[in-house]
Amino acid sequence: MKELKILGVVVVFTLILYWGVEPFAHSQMHKHVEGHDFKYPDLPALKVKGNAENGKALVAACVGCHSIKSQGMAAPMDAVTSAQTYGVNPPDLSNMGALLDEKFFAHFLLDPAKVTKSKHFAMPPSAGSEQDAADIVAYFKSIAPKEISPKEAYETACGRCHANRYDHWTQIGEVPKTKSNIKTGVDLDALAFKKKVGIYENKLADYMGKLPPDLSIIIRARSEQFLETFVEDPQSQLPGTAMPRVGLTKEGYEKVKDYLEKTGDPSKPKREELGPWVIGYFILFAFLAFLWKKSIWKGHH
């Protein structure tokens, strides 16, 4: 009984200690930002309904800068040339209808700089009226694939500014498989690709003010709450940041998070698989040790 009392004292002090240096300290160190579940309440609801047929005609203007690969429309320029022209490579639009919030998307087309809350957004206003905007959104929704992989979500939403070296992703695409010269060890193709990435990154850094960070392991460097509210509205966590609000839906964000978890915390499924076995083993170990102790101590008290 006395031992349980002592154990209680040790446990209580340990828990107080933990509370103070972890949950309490972190609650004081980081400002609390309330999320809005990716509903974008600052943007008014759309008053009109979009028509995909009409939208299809309007989209002809988009492909002057963007590709829509799923519809066989290629990009007018490669990524590096695009960055040299605009500062950043405009995204492929195939998956936009599946990832972006409808309301956000329509307001974005009307006034990109305002809606993204980004001081210098390269894209000009691209819809003449709310009806046009709604039509374009309807078109993109009509061509959106039913299922989007986490990686595709990342590429579309983040991948042109943020590399992910743990998944061999650069802002201009996958690192290609190349071969080095067997006599010299020199891999000219890899060097050429590196140079292209370098040119792109320099332009991107000029455009954004600094090079956006590689996101390989961001899932462990920031709290879940931070990432979610930051992606929903970057200004809420980092006022003045150049990062635009990208307008993902909740599902779209979950996909991006899945991808970040896969590159930054790949052991999660393995932990969950192995954990119960190891803990179970030690429970059994402790139980057997208890029986051994009891038999050894017999007659000692």
Add this chain to the structure above:
Amino acid sequence: MAHFDENARPFSHKWLNERLAVDTLKRVLSTEYWIPKNINFLWAMGMVLAATFGLLLISGIFLLMYYQPNTQLAFDSVNYTIMSEVGYGWLWRHIHGVGASVVFLIIYIHMFTGIYYGSYKRGRELIWLSGMLLFVLFSAEAFSGYMLPWGQMSYWAGMVITNLFSMGGLHLNGLVEWIRGDYVPGQAFLNRFFMLHVLLVPLAIIGVIVLHFGTLRIPHVNNQDGEEIDFEEAAELYKAGKVKESKVIPFNPVFLSKDVFVMGVYFVIFFYLVFYHFEFAMDPVNFDPADPLKTPTHIYPEWYFLWSYEVLRPFSTNIGLIAFAFAQVIFFLLPFLDRSPNVAPASRRGLFKYWFWALLIDMIILTFMGKLPPEGIWSTIGLVAALTFFGLWIALPIITSKEKKL
């Protein structure tokens, strides 16, 4: 000249006995190493520490096979190679990270157990001193290890801590550069801390662990009442079969069986943390790669250094450094500052009882404040707690010399 039986078969019991005295060793170190019976589970913390050190050593050996002590490669060798390319690399790393944090929790429990029961007195001074030496070595081991992933906190904690060696107003910048091998933490810095972490400090730790065990053998382990036991008499009683009447038990197997049970329970909790709750031991800030151009908003050490960090922080540079130096050595002096002749649990020692709990609570408050940003009320509480810390140590010889002999 010792006698060697020429007919003894190699490696037979007799053969080993003549060369290694295995029977004597076993008796002295194990079956007739007497431990008081009147103890509780806190007496198992030594073995728990040894086991945790073992886990750290083994997991460290595996991590060492893939870690790259290079400022360009270190971060990814830890966070990518070990975490996703090496089979079970993540497990070794999480054991190592959680172990490094938990080992300090157990060290603190072990220390405060010693303080509570007066286990640093009357022949046990060297146990305390060698234990404190281990504390310092473990601190050096933890700090040097924290540099290795070369994340933001590695870099900036390295910067802040090595800066302490400029000794404030003495401006010994040359000394700081000598320690770093550069003007700022860089390749030379990483290499030497890598060497310290994987060779010199562990070697010293192993040596001092042996010393710590050695200092324990003659004065024997203390007991729950601080009772002075005649170990020889009690041992005779035990050997005569009167195990119930005897006040002692042999280390092996009686004491050990309880230790192993406590270790079993401990490992359940330990591996729960490793698999499901390791974040407390792995600060998110250190998952950003070291960036000399970007100072993190909050720089703080791991939790186990927070109290001594907070002793330093509320004061001006010079006074703070003196305070810090005081906090680092004062625990060494405990056996000499406690002037009371009593070896007894704190609960029976008058004012010392309050002193014990005040010290514990004060250090927990210092720990909390050490992590919080030093602003407003937090820095005031920090200052008061730091002053209380000094007040307590100044009061110790006074209150203990007035203590009545039990």
